Amino acid sequence: MRAARKYGLEILSDNIGPGLYLGHAHNINVSPLAKIGKNCNLNKGCTIGRENRGKRIGAPTLGDDVWVGSNCMVVGNIHIGNDVLIAPNAYVNFDVPDHSIIIGNPAKIIKKENATDSYITMRI
Incomplete structure (x- = not known):
């Protein structure tokens, strides 16, 4: 609870897959109903x-x-597919297919194989 208050984290571990990484872990909010893959x-x-x-x-x-x-x-x-990169400041309220980059507000889908290559470097 102290860490949650200090860093502004609202996240429960019930529906989170292995290998979650919180980069610059401040003000991250995750609904307890959300499901996060590995x-x-x-x-x-x-x-x-x-x-x-x-x-x-x-x-x-x-x-x-x-x-x-x-x-x-x-x-x-909504469902966000595998190997998806969501660019900073994007607003996403629609399904996203696998191997995509999402950018902008309103968000646009750009298909790209290995979209998260060099972004997710420590995979489990």
Whole structure:
């Protein structure tokens, strides 16, 4: 609890796969309903949050090898595929296929094999 208050971390370990890396671990918020795959990286200021109304009620599911940049928001009952890089400051509220880079607000999908190569370096 002290670490959570000091660093602004709101994250539970119930639905998190092995190899989670918190880069510059400050102000990271993860809904207790979210599911995070293995070897995912969450960076400063990102939110993996739920939506409380509308057609995307619920929290995101992140696949394996997902890199979430600083100040990103990933919200709603959506699925983020494997090997996905979400660029800093992106707002994502839609499903993302495997091997993609997500950039911007509104976010755009750019297909790319090995999207997280050189970003996720310590895989389990």
